[in-house]
Amino acid sequence: MDQTVLSNEQVIDGKGWRSGAKVERRKLPQWFFRITEFADDLIDSLDKLDNWSKQVKVMQKNWIGRSEGLKLNFKISKNSILSSDKNTIEVYTTRPDTIFGASFIAIAPDHPISKVCAENNKALQKFIFECNQIGTSEEALEKAEKKGFNTKIKVHHPFIKGEYLAVYVANFVLMSYGTGAIFGVPAHDQRDLDFANKLNLPIKLVVESKNIEDNKITNIAYTGDGKIVNSRFLDGMTIKEAKAHIIKISEEKHIGKKSKQFRLHDWCASRQRYWGCPVPIILCNDCGIVPVPNSELPVLLPDDVTFDKSGNPLDHHKKWHTVACPACGNIAKRETQTFDTFVDSSWYALRYPSPKSKTPIEKKQMLKWSPPDQYVGGIEHAILHLLYARFFSRALKKTNYVNFDEPFKGLFCQGMVCHKTYRGPDGWVEPQDIVFKNNKAFQKSNLQEVEIGRSEKMSKSKKNVVDPMSIINTYGADTARLFMLSDSPPERDLDWRISGVDGCWKYLKKIWAHFHNYSFDKENRTIIKEANENENNLRREIHLCIKNTSENIESFKYNSAVASIRKLSNVLLTYKINSKEPIKEQIILEGWKSFLIMMAPITPHITEELWKCIDKKTLLLEQQWPNIDKTLLKNKKLIIAVQINGKLKNTIEIDQDKADNQDHQKESALALNNIKKAIINKTPKKVIVVPGKVVNIVI
RNA sequence: GCGGCCAUGGCGGAACUGGUAGACGCGCAACGUUGAGGUCGUUGUGGGAGAAAUCCCGUGGAGGUUCAAGUCCUCUUGGCCGCACCA
Structure with a gap:
């Protein structure tokens, strides 16, 4: 359907994250960014990102997925069918302490040895084919039973002379992780146990739990803490000690090596489509891969493409992709793959400080403003954009373009706006086309009953979208803004409902009326005497509000900021400007001024208008954020x-x-x-x- | 299966390092004003008992720590999210 290539993280449930097209695996030459080069740093530096959304940090950590263990070689027994040039199988394990509990070796269906074995074995070919059929669908994986195929190859146990382990091709071993081969310890790994039970393989307990029940292994593997047993020289050790010991010995005997694995793969950044930056490479028959010289950058897409054929339009545009090789001058071909859009979004923030510059980044301006102090975005970018951008700033630092590692100092993730869904006989129905009668929903046009679905993220496909324009048209932008900020904290998912918008509108109307009923723009207010206790209490109220509002805004609690501002106005509204009490008048004025300044980011239009009631000479937007008089904060x-x-x-x-x-x-x-x-x-x-x-x- | 987040009135949600739970709003009710009505003002509004003062209960559930728990700990239930045969 899409005729394109996606990266791992763009595949959700075996489908393209945007189009929903079914994804299949194919082999293609591609361009990759070596993001794995920074895997350790990308994971370790997460701890330093204090102002980042915790959830995103957890997701990135899991996605990079570091594990530490041992790569261990198993010698293939001489009398097995395999020729001698492949005489070991390398496995990766995070539980080297359980080596004496190993009862089989399992390799991935697409492991090189599986392929060699399959060459003359039709049954194995069939088995491998079936394993690949399950493909990428997670649902299928979940239900997939453990299956194995005995290759008849045997390997030596590296620490027990004369003991052999059978090698199986197993459907649950992944070629893409570790070495694509494992040793199976049924007693202490659930998958291995399921597999062993299926194929009647021996189960050997090597970690003994204090709880006797745990040690009776039938259907549940024991993966907890304990003492090593039945393991010769490891007996009596803790898991941690045994791990360290066996790694040391393996290294001494040159049969294994301590190893770190990542779930993260290199970033496949090329796409077989028109929309995207061309990969700036020229492919020459004689010189091979030649980068486009700096002077010819950026490579621009041709305007005259056609979309009448399937596949990449750039491939069909001979005039565009035929160029001279920068190295030898012979006729060569431009790379027709383009970059993933995430390549561009990884560094756009560095371009913003100098949008008109001729070079991609104007260093002085960029360094002055970068990295941004605060970034706000949706959680859906947790392991995409936000991980790529972190990779980019590291790569750019290494190449001396920037002097910082992290692209964004602070990261805040706002919640999703959700709405109930309505489904009628002819598909999804928009909320504005619904009428309610006795708690049942009906379609306005034909009065057919529709099914009320649960509240979900607003999306065009489910038509549960409410356009804020309707509020703006009815009540104005200020009311719409106040309403949206009032109730829910921004990080939380919000179930959109209209109730309350009326109240916001009435509130603004009330404030407006108050400002116009009392005259604020009197000159010559001089303080005649000391403020009395009541008056000081009023001032304290004002300054407490400034303090709370400032803190709330700093920590993104806009709903609380609104609450605290409204509380202040509720107090101020009870006073009427009265020139017989000059001090009070002065304080009330201070209160209203602070109110307008604090309210300005929320409802900028009405507050600017109201500022004219107080001061015709200046603009509200020129005003400083009010200072807090700390001496007032303490109550007498x-x-x-x-x-x-x-x-x-x-x-x-x-x-x-x-x-x-x-x-x-x-x-x-x-x-x-x-x-x-x-x-x-x-x-x-x-x-x-x-x-x-x-x-x-x-x- | 692993990891994370969350649970407070009829509703959205407040509550700083444990220290007066329910701020601010929506909704609802009563009264008043206006009036065809939407409007506006005042008051009330967690549950229970009482004429009242007041008393008892109360932050999904069960325990625990503490002088004191929405907040900390253990277990548990429910919901949401991420990853998922990762060795």
């Missing part, structure tokens, strides 16, 4: 919880200057009527005073 009066056995019974109010006076707090608490009543005839066992916070009486 503290309210302290009084608990009995940890349960709240009453509160006391004390002066700030007595915040550290434990005795005072204790006495005040004990003097309360309901406390006295509660402890009558009882002596408190203990009274705990947390100064300025709580008094807990234990009885």
